[in-house]
Amino acid sequence: MKKVILEVCDMLSVLDFLGVEKQLKRVPGVHAATVNIASNTAVVEYDETITDVEALRAKTIECGFDCRGEVMPKYICKTPEPGGAQEIGQDAKKTPRR
Numbered sequence: 001m002k003k004v005i006l007e008v009c010d011m012l013s014v015l016d017f018l019g020v021e022k023q024l025k026r027v028p029g030v031h032a033a034t035v036n037i038a039s040n041t042a043v044v045e046y047d048e049t050i051t052d053v054e055a056l057r058a059k060t061i062e063c064g065f066d067c068r069g070e071v072m073p074k075y076i077c078k079t080p081e082p083g084g085a086q087e088i089g090q091d092a093k094k095t096p097r098r
Contacts (some may be wrong), residue, residue, distance in 0.1 A: 006042045044096040
């Protein structure tokens with residue numbers, strides 16, 4: 001199961017984002033889709049063995065909206081494993097301010 005955040009442009013009304021959300025949920029392999037008109041994004045949870053980001057993007061374009069693909073690269077969205085010793089940039093060593 002994978003999750004992707006897509007940038008969807010040109011949505012102007014509640015009906016627009018509801019329509020995109022409904023159509024994304026109809027794509028085979030999609031388990032959940034939530035579209036946010038305020039941030040112009042669609043968060044889609046899907047089975048990568050059945051569909052992919054390009055198919056989701058194509059469905060959004062088919063609905064009449066511009067889809068620029070993923071909002072953030074995968075490496076930014078990954079979270080460190082619990083108990084792991086991963087560092088994210090140089091700021092990881094700094095003590096947080098109170």
